[in-house]
Amino acid sequence: MTRLIAVIAMLMLMSCAPKKDEPPANRADHQPPSASEVFRLRSECAKLGELIMRDNKIGADLSQDVVTHYDSRTNRCYAELTVQDPASDGEFITSYLYDAQTKEQLAFATKNWEKKSGWVEHGPVGYDAANIYIANMMDDPDHFAQLR
Known part of the structure; x- marks a missing residue:
């Protein structure tokens, strides 16, 4: 009886496994989104970034900006929110990286005059x-040079 139950359980597990002919998203024959679909997804990504910035409350002396990046390889939207004191000549600045679809904070880098710190997931x-x-996730190799 125990052997019969084990065989039935194994057959049930095998029937739940994906079929070998189903292409995973990372296979070479996986079709990337069309140009018009990428344009739509990038536009939607920009809207998600604007929502993140709108929901971020800052003091009157600070400014903020958001830049988004839709990664068609991973089908993810990333938003980099930068908050700074314009009067500090770049000495007071924080960059936050978000998964714009989930609004999960993935990283931050902050410079408060002489004090610097950073965090990732x-x-x-x-x-x-x-x-x-942050630069790698935003696919922007010049990002780091701009913040130095």
Whole structure:
């Protein structure tokens, strides 16, 4: 009886497994979105970034801006929200990276005059490492140079 139950359980598990002929999203034959679909997704991504910025309350002396990036390889939208004191000549600035679809904060890099710090999903990493992470996720190699 125990053997029969084990065989039935194994057959049930095998029937739930994906079929071998189903292409996973990362296979070479997976079709990327069309140009018009990418345009629509990028536009939607920009709207999600604007919502993140709108919901972020800042003081009267600060300014903020948001830049978005739709990654067609991963089908994810990322938003980088930058908050700064315009009078500080770049000495008071924080960049936050969000998954714009879930609004989950993925990283931040902050410079408060002489004090710098950074964080990514896994914990503190330092200012430079956090900026590199944000630049990579935003697919912007010039990002780090702009913040130095």
